Amino acid sequence: MMAEVSMLKPTAANPATSPTLTDVLAASVNAKAVDALALLKKAAAELKAVTFANSFGVEDMVLTDIILKNKLAIDIFSLDTGRLPVETYDLMAATEKYYNTKLNVFFPQAQTVEFYVKNHGINAFYESIDLRKSCCHMRKVEPLQRALKGKTAWITGMRAAQATTRTSLPVREYDEANKLEKFNPLSDWTEQEVWAYIRLHNVPFNALHDQFYPSIGCAPCTRAVAVGEDVRAGRWWWEDPTSKECGLHVK
Ligand code: SF4
Numbered sequence: 001m002m003a004e005v006s007m008l009k010p011t012a013a014n015p016a017t018s019p020t021l022t023d024v025l026a027a028s029v030n031a032k033a034v035d036a037l038a039l040l041k042k043a044a045a046e047l048k049a050v051t052f053a054n055s056f057g058v059e060d061m062v063l064t065d066i067i068l069k070n071k072l073a074i075d076i077f078s079l080d081t082g083r084l085p086v087e088t089y090d091l092m093a094a095t096e097k098y099y100n101t102k103l104n105v106f107f108p109q110a111q112t113v114e115f116y117v118k119n120h121g122i123n124a125f126y127e128s129i130d131l132r133k134s135c136c137h138m139r140k141v142e143p144l145q146r147a148l149k150g151k152t153a154w155i156t157g158m159r160a161a162q163a164t165t166r167t168s169l170p171v172r173e174y175d176e177a178n179k180l181e182k183f184n185p186l187s188d189w190t191e192q193e194v195w196a197y198i199r200l201h202n203v204p205f206n207a208l209h210d211q212f213y214p215s216i217g218c219a220p221c222t223r224a225v226a227v228g229e230d231v232r233a234g235r236w237w238w239e240d241p242t243s244k245e246c247g248l249h250v251k
Contacts, residue, residue, distance in 0.1 A: 029196045036185035037066055039171065043153055043183050044073045051075040051148065052155040056091050057216055058205050059157030059186050059194055065203045068099045074155065077104040077147045081139035082113065083218035087207045094204045106143040113138060123220060129239060132221075139218070145178065153181035159194070160187050162215065162231055191231065 019027075040063075044050050052067060054060045054076050067074050078092070096103055116124070116138060125132040148154055160169040175182040186194065191214070198205055208216050212224035214231045223234040230241070 025192065025196050026200065029193045029200065032186075032189055032193060033062075033066065033197060036063070037070060039183060039185045040067065040070075040072055040074060040155065043155065043181070047153040047181055049150060049152045050155065051077055051151045051153075053144065053147070054078050055157070055217075056088050056095070056206060057157060058198060058209055058214075059159060059189070061091075061095075061203050061205050062186065062189075062194055062197050063155065063157050064095065064099070065197075065201055068101060075104065075151075076101075077106060079140055079143050079147070080105050080107050081218050082108060083139065083220060085206075085208060085216065085219040085222070088216060091204060091206045098204050106147045108139045108143055112142070125221065126238065132236065132239070148178050148180065151180055153183060154178070155183045155185065157186055158184045159189055159191075161190060 050073070052060075052063060052074050054064050055078065064076065066072075067076060092103055092105075095101070116135065120127075120131055125135040154175070158169055160167055169184055169187045171184055171187045173182050173184070174180075197203070206213070206216055208222075212226075213222060213234060214225060215235050216222055217235055221236050223237055225231070225234045232241075
């Protein structure tokens, strides 16, 4: 049963007039949300041990809403790198309250972080791509590997339009690095459709999105973007766009 998704309805429907832009957008979101729900259900039924990585970006909040409101048999986990913005922690707390749930949070290994900081410095990720990638590895990739252990598939909120590194993102793929199936149910969603879903369902979201942060990661590696800039321009802004992935989604 698609209980929550089927609640999406165009507003101000009037059979005597042509559909408004809002009607068209709501209909588009409605159809895509139904597809995403069907894909998630199929993944859970087919692969059993399925987990969703919620990084509290706006796309991930859409999937969190669909999974929890429809009580899907999909675990949800999050990574706390130790360098997240305070607004993300606020959203984590708000999510627990709104959905009456408890988060499953994975942290980096304390000894590895201590070693890195002692040898390279607390903000060494600004100094070179290698040091940035090793920081992402210890704070994100290694905890992700622990979170995926024993799982047969994982779900992400990635969209193809988010970055030049994601333009050919399929809805389903084999994650060679982690050796399991990977689903990207929002692959073909536009940013406008994501926000339409959030507004139509009153889904909680990160307050930084209202301060020109379309994509949010760790605090020291994320900045606001200017009008017209790429959605991911505020992530690792000092690096070349083609290298801007943290290692969670490598081929
Ligand atoms: S985004 Fe920045 S602070 Fe966060 S893990 Fe990567 S390099 Fe480290």
